[in-house]
Amino acid sequence: MTDTNAFVIENARIVLADSMIERGYAAVVDGNIAEVGEGMAPERGINFGGDLLLPGxxxxxxxxxxxxxxxxxxxxxxxxxxxxxxxxxxxxxxxxxxxxxxxxxxxxxxxxxxxxxxxxxxxxxxxxxxxxxxxxxxxxxxxxxxxxxxxxxxxxxxxxxxxxxxxxxxxxxxxxxxxxxxxxxxxxxxxxxxxxxxxxxxxxxxxxxxxxxxxxxxxxxxxxxxxxxxxxxxxxxxxxxxxxxxxxxxxxxxxxxxxxxxxxxxxxxxxxxxxxxxxxxxxxxxxxxxxxxxxxxxxxxxxxxxxxxxxxxxxxxxxxxxxxxxxxxxxxxxxxxxxxxxxxxxxxxRGEIDIGKRADLLRVHLDDDDAAVRSVWSGGHRVA
The missing domain is CATH 3.20.20.140 (Metal-dependent hydrolases)
Structure with a gap:
């Protein structure tokens, strides 16, 4: 994706409302979640390296x-x-x-x-x-x-x-x-x-x-x-x-x-x-x-x-x-x-990772019992 209002997250452990995707991807367009999938992303994006992708x-x-x-x-x-x-x-x-x-x-x-x-x-x-x-x-x-x-x-x-x-x-x-x-x-x-x-x-x-x-x-x-x-x-x-x-x-x-x-x-x-x-x-x-x-x-x-x-x-x-x-x-x-x-x-x-929902998203890295918030998006914009 080349649009500045669009990006892809890949190689993430995605926490959905009722299930987990152990290795998957998500695409964001114009502040909303446009696609969520399992396996390799259709194109390169932000590589989470196995970190958690959570809803805000x-x-x-x-x-x-x-x-x-x-x-x-x-x-x-x-x-x-x-x-x-x-x-x-x-x-x-x-x-x-x-x-x-x-x-x-x-x-x-x-x-x-x-x-x-x-x-x-x-x-x-x-x-x-x-x-x-x-x-x-x-x-x-x-x-x-x-x-x-x-x-x-x-x-x-x-x-x-x-x-x-x-x-x-x-x-x-x-x-x-x-x-x-x-x-x-x-x-x-x-x-x-x-x-x-x-x-x-x-x-x-x-x-x-x-x-x-x-x-x-x-x-x-x-x-x-x-x-x-x-x-x-x-x-x-x-x-x-x-x-x-x-x-x-x-x-x-x-x-x-x-x-x-x-x-x-x-x-x-x-x-x-x-x-x-x-x-x-x-x-x-x-x-x-x-x-x-x-x-x-x-x-x-x-x-x-x-x-x-x-x-x-x-x-x-x-x-x-x-x-x-x-x-x-x-x-x-x-x-x-x-x-x-x-x-x-x-x-x-908002409140879940699903198509059409607001792209309020977190990248969370786990290290034993500790969790570090590495990135935060609010409405698709990186804010932390």
């Missing part, structure tokens, strides 16, 4: 942009520079489609990044329009249900065409992920250096008050808002039977980080996609002491992996998954970070 990874939940915007407590970086740095990190980790998770709540003094969803989304828009981004960026609105202004803030953003997911969260002390208030104290001491026990006591008291006053009504309004705009819903940290049944009743598409085996099993059986942390799988446990990702994988109830707070963990976890559970061969493991997350948020044009 799809990330539904990462708030890692915040660490680029505020690299140290109370230090805020240039917004556009933060977005570009974050985008570059995402790309080199093999993530070609990312839902940037933005906190949609305001609470003075509780978080390093607090209520900057409008500023961060505007910076993403600016970088996208100026052609500064390497990969596809969409938005995930993380709504803290008990916060007094959360419905107003979500309503101001929901009309954006790049919003693909809204999650309903509740980090009230004693609830869900932080049933153990000691864990919650450890969490905030780690994230917001300098908070004393007295500071935390005041914050926890305020949050309990907000929960009692606002949570129920806000939850109903947010569910209605998502339904009105056709935005897929995600639950967050479902723990009790009541949490689970509420999520199922409200048509939740994704269950983020259910905290118990029982909750995850019921959600999975109800066709809600169970999303768990890739860092949890790599580390072998939850940092909050909840159910381990590996435990769900061993019974085949893990649908989607998320890098959460470590972007490089997404590929690591997918490649380790077949060694953790016999329920997942390599194609099934790769689906948890590509095809399944893409489909659940309506991005049917």
């Amino acid at each position: 990874l799809v990330e539904l939940h990462t708030d890692h942009l915040e660490s680029h915007y505020m690299p140290r407590p109370k230090v805020r970086w240039d917004l556009t520079a933060a977005v570009m740095s974050y985008d570059a990190q995402i790309a080199t980790c093999g993530i070609t489609t990312v839902l940037d998770s933005l906190r949609v709540w305001r609470e003075d003094g509780a978080e390093d990044v607090d209520g900057q969803a409008h500023e961060l989304s505007a910076a993403i828009d600016d970088a996208r329009l100026r052609g500064l981004l390497r990969v596809s960026h969409y938005l995930h609105l993380r709504c803290e249900v008990p916060m007094p202004d959360v419905v107003e803030d979500a309503s101001a953003l929901i009309d954006r065409p790049d919003i693909k997911l809204m999650s309903l969260m509740d980090h009230t002390p004693g609830q869900r992920q932080f049933r153990d208030p000691v864990k919650l104290r450890e969490y905030y001491r780690g994230k917001s250096g300098g908070m004393t026990d007295a500071d935390l006591d005041r914050m926890f008291t305020r949050r309990l008050d907000f929960h009692n006053r606002y949570a129920s009504n806000n939850y109903q309004q947010l569910v209605a808002l998502a339904g009105k705009h056709g935005t897929p819903l995600a639950s967050h940290d479902d723990t009790t039977a009541a949490h689970v049944e509420q999520s199922i009743s409200d048509g939740v598409k994704v269950a983020e980080f259910p905290t118990t085996m029982e909750a995850a099993t019921r959600l999975h059986d109800a066709q809600v996609k169970v999303l768990m942390g890739a860092p949890n799988l790599v580390r072998g446990k939850s940092h909050s002491g909840n159910v381990a990702t590996a435990d769900l994988a061993r019974i085949g109830q893990l649908d989607i992996l998320s890098s959460d707070y470590v972007p490089s963990s997404l590929l690591m976890a997918a490649l380790r998954l077949p060694h953790v559970s016999g329920e997942y061969d390599l194609p099934a493991a790769v689906r948890t970070v590509s095809k399944t997350p893409a489909e659940v948020v309506g991005l049917a044009d």
